[in-house]
Amino acid sequence: MPEIKPMEGNQAVAEAMRQINPDVVAAYPITPSTEVVQTFSSFVANGLVDTNYVAVESEHSAMSACTAAAVAGGRVMNATSSQGLALMWEILYITASLRAPVILTVVNRALSGNINIHCDHSDGMGARDCGWVQLYGENVQEGYDNLLQAVRIGEALDVRLPVMNCIDGFLVSHSYELLQVEDDAPVKDFVGPYQAVNPLLDISHPISIGPLDLWDYYFEHKRGQCDAYPPAKEAILAVGKEFGKTFGREYGLMEEFMLEDAELAVVALGSTAGVAKVAVESLREDGVKAGLLKLRAFRPFPAAEIAAALQGKKAIAVFDRAISFGAASGPLFSEVAAALYTAGQQIPALSVLYGLGGREITPEQISGVFRQLPEVASGGQPADPVLFLGVRE
């Protein structure tokens, strides 16, 4: 029988890793994701898994070892945050280009400088173009569930992409919540055995990996990689549906909360979606037709689906917990706006930058943004399209 246990986000991720029992974990722990690999290394030491755990000397080495182990033919996992993800940067692109389905839990944390250990999405957003699938979870249960699904999504034979399982640093990673831990056997059945594609260790079929690739073929290889993302979107839907049938919690590309009949909507990622739900519920009690679009898959970006979900709204606010310096708005806003433009929808929209470096976001603040939206709607586009929410000025 599945058990309901109080667990932190990091422990939940480590528990999922124990159940998956990957072939290789090569890690260099960093706050706030430390506990994932710390807990998992105790599983290795206690013989609960037969993973080859490699303690490396940096995150650059960690992702190098993970990528190498994946192309060698193994199922590979890891966890990191912030500066750790930044140090992995050049390898992240290679992992995706080699179509190596490494699974990385990213416990989102602000990037230096100045140094800060708390939650924002600048690490994940910075890595948005490197070719990895990115799933953002709202709470401890989603951190656990998304990891189990990430394995199936990344390893699907028409996908073969690495996946980031993103959860908010401290807000989810260090928060105790009630987690439904599924039994080992159905989890193992759901995840299934690893199926290697063109593994380097298959010496009867030798191949060349990562060769020199100049003006003559590089562009074709990048174009080919683009074809992996539509199947990845399909895999997220199919695996989410199967997860629902198996464990009772169905997942899609996004979650629509009181959105269908909403006139005003907020778009958000991660734990902020939970805060926004409280705001939406209280606004509904006051007769405000508020709704939430919680995006789960940021990569591949479900542009058409987002445009369809927001169709007919009078005004929207897109919440970004990251700044794209020099850009006209937050990174999520830019993509949502492009999705609407492409779909021919002119919805007045506000870009909200909030929560940097762990700055708290409250239901009252989100309600306040909702209460600004009718004015945004009546005036067409807002006079100042970017709102810094919760900063002292």
Next chain:
Amino acid sequence: MSHYAPDAKYQELAPGGIIPQAGNAEEYSTGAWRLQKPVRRDEDCIDCMFCWVYCPDNACWTKDQSVKGLQFDYDHCKGCAICAQVCPKKCIDMVPEDQES
């Protein structure tokens, strides 16, 4: 990448940028960017094979454990001059590509 035709479409290439065969570097010419090419003066060569041992590109021709009289594979030699550096007899000259040897 010479495993594929020069006009191969992206759909024809293996995913992950791999070449589904091994030992194919020989088929891909990388010598075009060389500025200086090594030329061995065979009259001073003692056939110690250092040039062959140190060459990072397997571009030093050999036959019957001898390099004498065979010169270099100019399709793959990138002109790094390691052979000239390690030669104990200093009998390998680095000749500019725009100059007759």
